[in-house]
Amino acid sequence: MSTYEDPWPAPRARGPVEVTTELPGSKSLTNRALVLAALADGPSVVRRALKSRDTVLMAQGLDAMGADVDYSGDDWSVAPGRFDSDATIDCGLAGTVLRFLPPVAALSSGAVSFDGDPHMRKRPVGEVLTALRGVGATVDDEGRGALPFVIRGHGSVTGGQVVIDASASSQFVSALLLAGSRYDHGIDVLHDGKPVPSLPHIDMTVAMLRRHGVDVDDAEPNRWQVAPGPIKALDTEIEPDLSNAAPFLALAATTGGTVRVPAWPHETTQPGDALRDLLTRMGCEVTLDDDGLTARGRERLEGIDADLHDVGELTPVIAALCALAESPSVLRGIAHIRGHETDRLAALTRELGGLGAHVTETEDGLTFRPATLHGGLFHTYADHRMAHAGVVVGSVVDGVLVENVGTTWKTYPGFPTYWSHLLGR
Known part of the structure; x- marks a missing residue:
């Protein structure tokens, strides 16, 4: 990871941006x-893979358990492994590593130890661990339901039906589905609780499983059944990260400029595709054609009343735009993002408020009233999405200093350098 000045002076746009x-x-x-790929019946290639902290931690974790992942180039080769030795997994701040790898570790015949960054010990994973115990795995977490813990595998998992409360994270469901077909009796996941957030991410998991030849039945609400069977080896081409488009497209809204994103898919399961509708409602002109997505800002940035329950990861950038908007906003349905990389509702209230925003935290979201913002120090709490919010405000407000902007390496290596280049710095 490159070293950046800390705190980092967020570059200010001096006029409407025109960027691709x-x-x-x-x-x-x-x-x-x-x-x-690591659980498949043969070797495969993941093309155009994102190489960032979260994905390297995933590759290293699978490697540690016995797979062979070569992530040295743009296309990553993966050969399945035997998963027959002890291993140590560093989860960092990656929720996908924390939740997706324990169900894989249960298939190992070794002891797999999990830990991560200090804040990661606060992120919920107990529902996954309880479910794994219910289908035959041995889990030693000393009753914490959180890191650190050890999965002591027996070489196979019985599988069957589990009942979980996935209202804190859709990743609880995806984690069990991804490995479930390798269990003796598959996996039958029933959700019992408040609505599951970020359902598009579960749809993404189901679609990918089906492409790999896995039989998934999701016809019944709040129930996902994966039949036992092989996972077909399949080369996969990775789409552009649409959620990572949020700060760039926001530049069109903040500066009244034009931002183009080539290769935006016409059909996708990525939640980031919701940016098209959200930015339109905030006053931008958004078009999608064969050349990609184009967002054009207008003179007035409108507030929005939006339920972001299914697209909670977009909240920090949308909140930054709401703080700059000329009319009130309400963001709702996002109580669950208190359990993300940081408590994002409290963090956004504190940091945007510190720059002069009229923002109030509610039970399940945030409300905004128009205000004139000023410069100041914007803390990120080691959260890449918080850094995105800070630089969006800084694009039109002088003197915004973003603490630990390097945390953006989690999903976008080199982001600060690229952002500065776009704004002519």
């Missing part, structure tokens, strides 16, 4: 593809 930006590959798709 290429996006790196999707983190969500890359990490799902790596898990499926």
Whole structure:
């Protein structure tokens, strides 16, 4: 990871931007593809994989358990392994590593130890661990339901039906589905609780499983059944990361400029595709054609009343735009993002408020009233999406200093350098 000045002076746009930006590959798709490739019935290639902290941690974790992942180039080769030795997994701050790899580790015949960054010990994973115990795995977490813990594998998992509360994270469901076909009786996941957030991410998991020849039945609400059977080896091409487009497209809204994103898919399961509708509602003109996506800002940035329950990862950038908007905003349905890399509702309230925003935290979201923002120090809490929010505000507000901007390496290596280049710095 490159070293950047800390705190980092966020570059200010001096007029409407006119830029075309290429996006790196999707983190969500890359990490799902790596898990499926490591469990498949033969070697495969993940093309245009995102190489970032989260995806390298996933590759290293699968390697540690016995797979062979070569992530040295743009296309990553993956050969399945025997998963027959002890291993240590560093989860960093990657929720996908924390949740997706324990169900894989349960298939090992060794002891697999998990830990991560200090804040990671606060992120919920207990529902996954309880489910694994219910289908025959041995889990030693000393009753914490959190890191650190050890999965002591027996070489196979019985599988069957589990009942979980996935209202804190859709990753709980995806984690069990990704490895479930390798269990003796498959996996039958029933959700019992408040609505599952980020359902498009589960749809993404189901679609990828089906492409690998796995039989998945999701016809019944809040139930996902994966039949036992092989995972077909399949080369996968990773789409651009649409959620990572958020700060770039926001430049069109903040500066009244034009931002083009080539290769935006016409059909996708990525939640980031919701940016098209959200930015339109905030006053931008958004078009999608064969050349990609184009967002054009207008003179007035409108506030929005939006339920972001299914697209919570977009909240920090949308919140930054709401803080700059000329009319009130309400963001709702996002209580679950208190359990993301940091408590994003509290963090956004504190940091945007510190720059002069009229923002109030509610039970399940944020409300905004128009205000004139000013410069100041914007803390990121080692959260890449918080850094995105800070630089968006800094694009039109003088004197915004973003602490630990390098945390963006989690999903976008070199982001600060590229952002500065776009703004002519």
